[in-house]
Amino acid sequence: MTPDTWLLLIPLTPVLLLAALALPVVGRHLWRLTPLAVLPALAGALWLPEGAWAFYPWLLLGTELALDPVGRGFLLLTALLWGAAAVYAQGYLGAGPARVRFHAFFLLAMAGNLGLVVAADVAFFYTSFALMSLAAMGLVVHEQQFESWRAGWVYLGMALVGEVALFTGLILLVHDAGGHGMSRVWEQPPGTAAMILLLGGLGVKAGMVPLHLWLPLAHPAAPIPASAVLSGAMIKAGLLGWMRLLPPGSVPEALGTVLVVLGLVGAGYGVLAGVFQYRVKTVLAYSSISQMGLMTAGLGVAMMHPALAPALIPALVLYALHHGVAKAALFLGVGIARRVGRMAALAWLLLPGLALAGMPLTSGAVAKTLLKAPMYDAPVDLSLVTLGLSTAAAGTFLLMLRCWVLATGGLREPRPVPVSLWLPCLVLVLGTVVLPWALAPEDAFKALAVEPALALLWPMGLGVLIGGIALLLARFPGWTLPRLIPEGDLWVPLERGGRGVLGWVSRTPWFWRMPGGGFTLALIHGLPRLWAAWLDRVARGERLLLRWEILGMLFIGLVLAMLAAVYLGAVMAPS
Amino acid sequence: MTRHRAAATLMPLMSLALAGLLVVAVLDLPPQSGLAEPVAGAMDRAGVDHPVTAVLLNFRAYDTFLELAVLLLAVLAVWSLGRRDPIPARPVQGPVLHGTLRHLIPVAVVTGGYLVWVGSSDSGGAFQGGAVLGAAGVMLMLSRPRELPMLPAPLQRLGLALGVCVFLAVGTAGLLAGHGFMGYPPDWAYPLILGIELVAALSIALTLVLLFLGGRHGH
Amino acid sequence: MATDPVNLQIYLACGALLFVMGVHALVVRRHLLLKILAINIMGSGIFMVLLGVAAGGEGGVDPVPHALVITGIVVALSATAVALVLMLRVKAATGLARLPRSGPED
Amino acid sequence: MDMGAHVLLLILLSSLLPGVAIFFLREEQFVLRTALNLGGALLKFLLIIGLLVGVYRDGKTYSLSVNLLPGIDLVLAADALSLLFATLSAVLWLVTTIYAIGYLEDSPNRSRFFGFFSLCVSATVGIAFSGNLITLLIFYEILTLATWPLVVHRGTPESFRAGRIYLAYTLIGGAVLLGAVVWLTLLAGSEPFVVGGYLQDLAADHGTALMVIFAMLMAGFGVKAALLPLHSWLPRAMVAPAPVSALLHAVAVVKAGAFGIVRVLNDVYGVELAADLGVALPLLLLAVLTIIYGSVRAVFADDLKQRLAFSTVSQVSYIILGAALAGPIGAVGGLVHLVHQGIMKITLFFCAGNFAETLGIHRVDEMRGVGRRMPWTMTAFTLAALGMIGIPPLAGFISKWYLGLGALEADMAWVTGVLVVSSLLNALYFLPPILRGWFSRREGPWPDERHGGRWLETHWMLLLPTVTVAAMALGMGLLASLAISPLYWVTFIVEFEYGYDHIWSAIFEWETP
């Protein structure tokens, strides 16, 4: 099987399986095969040769698929996470007809996510991106609770806004480039409008502050496997999109600055909002915001200093991989945590949590070190950035602490944990330890050096310190954590305001019907009445015309009028 | 009602205005002799001596033919309106009418015939003759409506249509003979015209009587 | 045989007046018989004008208008006959020798 | 006149004659009627395929003309654009016929319905093959006549009302159009359509007249295309049976208007002249207004078919927008939307019909949980609705893509913003039914459940066409670059008929990276 076919098979397999779900009789059982849909992707990520490229002129606008190093990393992450989540979903979702529906949307979103990773042309990238975004809606609202609907609407609304912004940005790129292949697009530096649109459009997906509002709502609302892929894989699509469409070097440095600022703000704000949360999945969501902020800032640095890009980009890929795996492990672990005892729960969540916080020997350590390393070598002083990154790591530890506390607290509902739950979780947990070693470049082993380790450890220490104090304080009665920031932070006041406006609008339907509607209404209701009156008048006139006096007067009048007309015409005509 | 009153006052005013203008127009007519000269010039080929008869039965024979047709059509139209009502007129009482008629009818018949014959050279003609004959018939109808012998229907129809038929036949013959529709061979003009006039007079007389009856078809 | 122009003009004017009187009567009178008579009066007016025209020329009386008058009389007679019988039928059907005043809806 | 000319006539007759024959069939002659219907539809389809082969492979030209008045001919001709529209009509007619047979099963007056249905399609194909403006006008008016009976088919007071409104709009539009065409004929004679227009020589002397005529033409065609102030008939015409709505919205009436506008813009005036006269921009603005307005109204429509109708108001103006952009890529976008919108909208109406016919669902809020009961229909609905929004890889995406590029090409980037706003509004009114259908729970029985098929969710004659067109909506997007796709075809038209020589390469030839 040539790479040509194989590349296409990566996004195609889930779609084919989806089609199989629609088969009569057997279809309703085929959802069990969902995990297998990632196999081509996984195999591709592992074994496809470097620089694999394929062109499908018949597909869409002429589709190019390719696998570059960045793509390979993301493909691996995506395949792994979707596969794990798929297995997890087998056991997590109870029986019921909605299960097939879940798997259908799951497969669609999977196809989109895999497709956008291997996409090498703008149109296919956008197609996959949209497919993923929209299908994910099906995952968010799956539970059909009020909460899921609310989260779903927010998600969908923002995703759509992002979608059209992306679309417009892409159109602008393509217009400037004169073609829609990625390589073609790269030849031209994007225009300002395109940049802003792409920044925003992909930023929604990447949870960039202030476009992150959907994240803390959607994650807790979605079923666990969905949250896992959402947070682990899908939000990375935003990052990937930036890397692909706004490659460092071809964008102005100012954009990098913007990204850095937004990234650091996001990293900090994620922590700040996260620690005040009372639901573990929300905490994890804020953690994702924070982590994505870190990655955004990293990319920003690469944009500011294109010279650093060759080092930073692989680091970012690795970081994404690390975060994805760890975050997914945490989500899956949260699902298990409820079913087991407190300590077992902590055991499931400890390792990925620590990895996120950058515990040495974990993927976090490798990723963070690799990310920061080039910054130290930068020709300019980036200490502010690195300091920010480190502080955020401290925050991450706090968040993880909050996560552990919440996951081990509350009521337990002990239930057996089937293999379909613990196996994928275990794979991911192990992945947080194994993957970086397997994938990181040689110099990643520098992470073991003392100085970087210290650089990694002091934020953790800071976290431990603050966390410890907080935990101690919490022992006093009345010293509970204040609900300073509600779930979905900014969305809550926005929603309240929006409801007010909507309420007003819904009370005033005339407002919406006015431009044409009011006119049409007047036309429909007013005209017939006028018309009827006119008809009556004409009918009365007709009876009048029947009178002989009138007839005679008209007859003579017509004669006189015509005479006058002819006479006047004759007088006035130039003879 | 005001409207009607307005109409009542306005109408005479408008009529006056029309009258005034019409009078102006009529008085504006230039004195001219019209077709007198062309008629006089063509009299030698007309077949008859009297110019009015020449116009009627030769120069404008088509008009006259259609006029006969109008008369026939009038009877048909009257008949088509239905024949339901009874004869309203009872026989006239008293001897005066009967006595007068006894003398008048033969005179009328002779006069009518004369008028037709003299039409070729002097005032008179089919219509005048037919009218006199018809008047005689009407008188008879008035005096003894129930006692007159009525023609059977087919004969009535034939009699009525005879004038038109003969005229049409002659006119068509003229067409076929190359003298044009409603044209006569110059030599045959006089007898043909006289024949047409005679037949037409009879038809006219019958028509007038039947029109007077107005669809009240005898008994 | 030429007629005195002034006399002729009186003929012509009277004919015109008769015509208009006929029109007026046709309109104003409601009884059908009167209307029919009015039309005949119009006809008479026309024939009068026609005869006036016939006598107006220098070269003797024009025979054509005379022929036209005869034809016209017969035509008018025919129409009058039909009208009278129709009037009788209307009277038989409606009881009145007048035209009903009714609109199309009634 | 050669054999080819007869093919054109035959194509017209292939729906006209069965239509006339069907009128006189008794209600219970189901088999014969169905045979006539499908036979005609198939024959027309095959003939058009034959025509396509003739035009593209053998490079033949087909035309047929009949003298109407001195200097004025009724001309039927087949060029690439007419074939595009004709093919669309033929395909959708075939599909809709099947659908209608299923939909109207057991309802009264089917012979009448199918008779007018066929007439309607004949008129549409006539519009497609019109070789000059007068012929276009003639078939356009016949279309009015043939559609009215379909609008009032149900015979209820509402449908009569809708019919009256429809007539009022279309007849007024027709009158204006007639005036414009007569005027134009006086100025320029009855010329055949020619790419780039035939009025250039007149621009100097009759500039104002040409502008007024253009406005009148747009008003005339705009009525059927539901351009902004002239759109009100369309939502009201929704009282008609679903296949009618489907055909009205997807092909016949609305498209006829849009097609007319495209013809006038490209083949009568020519885009350069339209731009020189300054009439393209107002048209563009009007299209933009319509796009936004239709979408806003659709958001506030609760009745499903009403919503679809307002959506049509909005979407058809995309076609006009594309034409009014006056550039090759915009033209590609507009023309391809002519096909794409047709396919997607017909899918939506089929779905709405299925919901109404099977479960009695008429309102958006009644669609809760319908996805579980009727998954196929709901899938079709979802595909088409997402396509309407412009979500890839569906057909609507392709249109929007090229419209957006066209706007940029024409240096009117703000139009892209309009597309964006419109897409969002589309999402706003299309996503709720989709989400309700898939994710809401149904409590209580359906409003009026009728078909309880054991194997299928509804009658197969309803389902098959629906799924077919939905698959087409998907395929036209997914496989847009195939040589049989509308995009390919439209590019062909724009490249070779409109004579823009770089479009083909811009769209279909890629550099290998």
Add this chain to the structure above:
Amino acid sequence: MPSTAFMADVILAPWLVIVPLVGALLAGLWPATARWWGLLTALATLVLALLLALQVHGQGPVVLALGGWSPPLGIALVADGLASLMVLMTAGVGLAISLYALGYLGGTARGRWFWMLWLWLWAAMNALYLSGDVFNLYVTLELVVLASVALVALAGGAAPLAAAMRYLLVSLLGSMAYLMGVVLLYGAYGTLDLQGLGAQVTLSAAPMMAAVLMTVGLLVKSALFPLHVWLPPAHGSAPAPVSAALSALVVKVSFYLILRLWLMVFPELTLPGLDLLMGGLAAAAVLWGGVMALRVSRLKQVVAYSTVAQVGYLFLLFPLLWAAPGGWQAVVFFAVAHGVAKAAVFLAAGTLQQAAGHDRLAELGAVMRGRLKTSFALGIAGASLVGLPLTGGFIAKWLLVQSALEAHLWGWAVVVLGGGLLAGAYVFRLLGPAFEPGPGDRGRPLPAIMEWVPLSLALLTIALGFAGTPALALLARTLVGGGG
């Protein structure tokens, strides 16, 4: 036209009077066989009319001095494009009416009267179209009036009789006014010949008065608003074939005469003020008739008021007469198209009325659904009245608008187009009941011919849609006078 070569010398015009007249006489003399004579006559007349049209088309106008007496002494028959087209239209519609009457009246007593009067009417109309003499035209006009009135009264009953009476009186008023005009013309110029008069007429009091009296008199007869009130009762209450004949043909007669006069005799007098006045009345008629057609509730009355409206179009003649080269030809073509379409509509209405036993529009639905062919005839002919394409009405409307625009008379173009909308409104109102729910019902059994004839006429309106070029070519061979 190869066929005209051998017909060049054949005198056809008189036969078009002779043949129907002979038919009428035979029908009168032998009433039991009236309908067969009628049919034979209709066929023969149609053939003759076709031949005449071909002849005129081939060799131009034929002027025939009757009896060899050329005008001004004698009377001339004028068979030019206009006359032959009208004769042809009359013959075509006449044949249809005759065939229809076979079914509608059969061999009843009323039927016999119909045949006779109808053939008289036909002969009278042909005589009128072919006449070239103003006084002769008066006589033929009276023939037409008497036959028409008798035909209207044929329906019996109070309403038709009153309608006939009103029709007669109004018509006589018109005839008298016309005759007065004839007298004035003769008084002024000493001739009655159309061509002769046309060569002489100048602007002065008598001809002006003559023109006005003749025109207004004929306007009354052609029922131009506001002098139209006699028409709807007369046309609406007559038997169907009669209604068709009156609305389609008889109304055209006086229109034709007005056209003929202004074409040949009074071109000097066509002045802007007159255009405006007549055009205004025409527009008012279009509007008024249309509105009344929307208002009345009986099928045949709707159709009758439609005639009132369409007569309005005919009198756009005045503004268009000399304004545009083809102006009056457009109007004539409109008259022809309207004639055919209106006949079809009236005949279809008659069929529906007979089948249902009434003609209340609101209750006709079932019969309309049951009698599809008739409903179709109504629809197609209605489309022609509206001016929808592929019908004669469309071509007519096209020509009207074209002439108006060509002469830069925007207002009249708007009237034409707007009137079409009103027509659309009432035509679709007519068709509405067919679409009400409920089963179809064929109503009383009727002869099949009563369904086929309206349908054939309706199809003829479609054929007329393609007859524009030959018709205009024929009309181009029309005699015009004076300063035209």
